[in-house]
Amino acid sequence: MSGPFGVPQNVAYATAAIYAVLILASLIVVVLRWRNPGERYQELADRTESWWWMIGAFTACVLFNQTVAVIFLAFISYLALKEYLSLIPTRRIDRAILLFAYLAIPIQFYWAAIDWYGMFIVFVPVWMFLFFPALMAALGETQGFLRAVGTLSWGLMMTVFTLSHMAWLLVSGDRVNPVAGGLGLLFFLVVLTQFNDVAQYCWGKLFGRHKVTPTVSPKKTWEGLIGGVATTTALAAAAGPYLTPMDWRWSALAGAILGVAGFLGDITLSAVKRDLGVKDTGGLIPGHGGILDRVDSLTYAAPAFVHFVRYFFYP
Amino acid sequence: MSRNPFTRLLRFLFFAVVVRAVILVALGLTVRHRERLPGDGPAVLAGNHNSNLDALALMSLMPLRLLPKLRPVAAMDYFYTSGWRTWFANNIIGIIPVKRGSGNEGGNPLQLAEEALDRGEILVLFPEGTRGEPEKLQVFKKGIGHLARARPKVPVVPVFMYGLGKALPKGSALLVPFNVSVTIGEALYGKASHDAFMASLEQAMTALAAEEKVPAWE
Numbered sequence: 161m162s163g164p165f166g167v168p169q170n171v172a173y174a175t176a177a178i179y180a181v182l183i184l185a186s187l188i189v190v191v192l193r194w195r196n197p198g199e200r201y202q203e204l205a206d207r208t209e210s211w212w213w214m215i216g217a218f219t220a221c222v223l224f225n226q227t228v229a230v231i232f233l234a235f236i237s238y239l240a241l242k243e244y245l246s247l248i249p250t251r252r253i254d255r256a257i258l259l260f261a262y263l264a265i266p267i268q269f270y271w272a273a274i275d276w277y278g279m280f281i282v283f284v285p286v287w288m289f290l291f292f293p294a295l296m297a298a299l300g301e302t303q304g305f306l307r308a309v310g311t312l313s314w315g316l317m318m319t320v321f322t323l324s325h326m327a328w329l330l331v332s333g334d335r336v337n338p339v340a341g342g343l344g345l346l347f348f349l350v351v352l353t354q355f356n357d358v359a360q361y362c363w364g365k366l367f368g369r370h371k372v373t374p375t376v377s378p379k380k381t382w383e384g385l386i387g388g389v390a391t392t393t394a395l396a397a398a399a400g401p402y403l404t405p406m407d408w409r410w411s412a413l414a415g416a417i418l419g420v421a422g423f424l425g426d427i428t429l430s431a432v433k434r435d436l437g438v439k440d441t442g443g444l445i446p447g448h449g450g451i452l453d454r455v456d457s458l459t460y461a462a463p464a465f466v467h468f469v470r471y472f473f474y475p
Numbered sequence: 476m477s478r479n480p481f482t483r484l485l486r487f488l489f490f491a492v493v494v495r496a497v498i499l500v501a502l503g504l505t506v507r508h509r510e511r512l513p514g515d516g517p518a519v520l521a522g523n524h525n526s527n528l529d530a531l532a533l534m535s536l537m538p539l540r541l542l543p544k545l546r547p548v549a550a551m552d553y554f555y556t557s558g559w560r561t562w563f564a565n566n567i568i569g570i571i572p573v574k575r576g577s578g579n580e581g582g583n584p585l586q587l588a589e590e591a592l593d594r595g596e597i598l599v600l601f602p603e604g605t606r607g608e609p610e611k612l613q614v615f616k617k618g619i620g621h622l623a624r625a626r627p628k629v630p631v632v633p634v635f636m637y638g639l640g641k642a643l644p645k646g647s648a649l650l651v652p653f654n655v656s657v658t659i660g661e662a663l664y665g666k667a668s669h670d671a672f673m674a675s676l677e678q679a680m681t682a683l684a685a686e687e688k689v690p691a692w693e
Contacts, residue, residue, distance in 0.1 A: 242503070242652050242653065242654055243654055245652075245653065246641075246654035250641075252644070255649060256649060258651050262652060442505060442654060443507075444503065444505065
């Protein structure tokens, strides 16, 4: 069933629910400031304001139409790759190759947009994987070659290949999801993954005692991880039947996968940041850090969810 | 700069559309201490110089309403090489030309710059003079010290930029997107001793550079 702008009705309800939570969060900041006039709660306020911008941009672009949505997701991929390439050491001789790496983004998202799964799934892990090392070898600089090849291949996989799964899910989902279309599946993936980040953070803040990964991300605790995954699983079970082709049991399983995958993405990017000696990947989003700090969980959650749904629910 | 309204519109469109699309969207600036930027002229923005994009990035830091007052100070011998480049430098970029090395000839090479400050304009200049090796600070030239001493009430705001030298380094015409970080320092004011001013400016710039933790070229 379609609501305004051809948006499936359930997605419209989901959007309204997200904005209700956002308004609630802003009210909490106001109440906290009113009760403790001395405190500014700056980080919480910054984070909440940034959520308004991110959710505003996401819903405006994704709900507008499919082409705008794919371009928006490709732009996020661009920001993530740019942030990654700005963080890692690069060789001056590879400048032209890095420009080619950016070009891989519109091509990869084009495969997603035309729903050509066969090309979408091999373009980065096969063709780009083979292309860039050969090009670098042809340029003739062997000093630092393996590191340049390794960091570029991994970066392309993390920022382009994994994130492009969101675009393919949006486009292909219309074929398999009569309840809410590709939009419903994309909302389920993105909203629950972001919700899981917040849930793990809150559970960790309230009850966190036992560290999961003390050397990588010392703030992550078992209490946060388990509480967050449990909360996400519960919300997934409740929302899944309205947004996806899955019943509540399958939805709960998908929610648990999203929660665990999101956590793994988070600590993987944390390990990279530790290695590079930075706290945040950038300063794009006040209170959050860079774009990679925000999409780190999606780099794992998007492919994990897409291939789970594809295996069990696509013809 | 031309008073012709059509040229002024072209300049506005160039900065509002082309420059902002490249600097703010394709590259992206992360600005630290934005509140230290001058709210109006006269003022001097003193940046480190690694790329042809440096002046455009500094100009993008200021609101568009101040664009008519923004004037990069640039070397005549670099820009005035052909009729087209001269027209573009004068009317679109809006440079204030300086003749390199003319300080030894007796005249005041910075006279046009001083006059611009007296009109309340905002100068964009690079104390290093020319673009250096990517992302390395060079010894500062003395021009800015003379300018600050001649107009001691005008704030000189040091700005350290990182990333543009990787995006478009000297000797390359290929623009490769990298994030750009910009750190703005506290305003400095001209002193009776021109050496003392230069020392404080270099010190401020080195301190700003140290605030950044960034990977360099290898």
